[in-house]
Amino acid sequence: MSSRVGILTSKAGITTIKLRDGLSKFLNAEIIEMSRFFDDFSELKNYGIAMNYINSRQQITLGSIAETMTTLINDVSTFMRCKSKALVSFLMRKNGIPVPETFILSYPYTEEKIEEILRRVDFPLIVKPNSGSCGKASILVREEDDLRGVLDYISAIHEIPPVSEKIVVLQEYVRDARDLRAFFVGDEIVAVEERVKEGGWKKNLAQGAHPERFEMSEEQKELIYRASKVLGVKYAGFDILSGEEDYILEVNPAPGLKISEIYPEIFEKIAKFLKEEMRR
Ligand SMILES: Nc1ncnc2c1ncn2[C@@H]1O[C@H](COP(=O)(O)OP(=O)(O)O)[C@@H](O)[C@H]1O
Numbered sequence: 417m418s419s420r421v422g423i424l425t426s427k428a429g430i431t432t433i434k435l436r437d438g439l440s441k442f443l444n445a446e447i448i449e450m451s452r453f454f455d456d457f458s459e460l461k462n463y464g465i466a467m468n469y470i471n472s473r474q475q476i477t478l479g480s481i482a483e484t485m486t487t488l489i490n491d492v493s494t495f496m497r498c499k500s501k502a503l504v505s506f507l508m509r510k511n512g513i514p515v516p517e518t519f520i521l522s523y524p525y526t527e528e529k530i531e532e533i534l535r536r537v538d539f540p541l542i543v544k545p546n547s548g549s550c551g552k553a554s555i556l557v558r559e560e561d562d563l564r565g566v567l568d569y570i571s572a573i574h575e576i577p578p579v580s581e582k583i584v585v586l587q588e589y590v591r592d593a594r595d596l597r598a599f600f601v602g603d604e605i606v607a608v609e610e611r612v613k614e615g616g617w618k619k620n621l622a623q624g625a626h627p628e629r630f631e632m633s634e635e636q637k638e639l640i641y642r643a644s645k646v647l648g649v650k651y652a653g654f655d656i657l658s659g660e661e662d663y664i665l666e667v668n669p670a671p672g673l674k675i676s677e678i679y680p681e682i683f684e685k686i687a688k689f690l691k692e693e694m695r696r
């Protein structure tokens with residue numbers, strides 16, 4: 417079998433370039449932009465394994481075709497399972513793993529549903545797109561009028577084609593929490609950062625937070641190991657919101673690699689994992 421590693425992406429960007437450059441010291445890694453294929457994807461057979469950094473909206477079609485040609489890390493169903501915040505929260509709760517209290521509101525948002533939700537939630541709460549990233553389009557909603565306004569606004573946008581998933585997530589706001597990211601490879605946590613930001617409640621790196629090395633407690637690590645087993649994922653960024661309690665916040669199956677700036681050793685660990693997977 418080929419020992420070449422493909423990095424599949426919709427468009428090469430900062431993360432995939434970092435990944436290729438970082439892995440290149442240890443193995444033969446190349447970026448493959450999926451838009452280069454029209455009907456014949458057989459070139460992908462030349463790769464022993466491929467990292468799945470395909471845009472989530474192109475997973476079902478391009479990811480699934482790629483899967484017929486090579487082994488994907490992560491496979492499409494694992495990727496999609498992780499990418500849905502609503503599904504992750506549901507699966508965590510089902511398995512006794514703490515998550516912020518989370519409601520799934522699927523379109524259409526009728527008056528009946530809104531009233532039911534209003535009876536169940538406490539303000540403030542976070543409203544966020546189910547499969548969003550980088551903190552984009554997440555809103556801190558402080559009272560009923562705001563929630564109604566946001567839902568009206570989202571409903572109006574949902575009417576515009578091309579249709580989106582039409583699912584939003586409403587989530588308990590965890591106050592004064594630290595944002596922790598564990599980079600998980602194979603069956604171990606290889607790096608942990610805290611995202612530190614003065615002011616504002618969104619601590620994404622894309623929202624101006626900066627990463628600092630962080631040592632997780634055994635209990636926090638245990639949450640991640642349990643969550644990884646529930647999701648069946650071997651390569652992901654696990655986010656913990658750590659307030660009075662620790663919660664699994666989200667799982668990113670195509671994690672960014674800025675963390676390598678403070679943990680340069682992670683590429684060797686990813687490379688080792690990929691080599692092991694290729695031998696399987
Ligand atoms: N329920 C919450 N309570 C407190 N802060 C939150 C909550 N949900 C999100 N945040 C903040 O917003 C950021 C982005 O939210 P997240 O759910 O991770 O979505 P995204 O996919 O956009 O990163 C988090 O890193 C955290 O700082």
Ligand SMILES: [Mg+2]
Nearest residue numbers: 550551655666
């Ligand atoms: Mg996040």
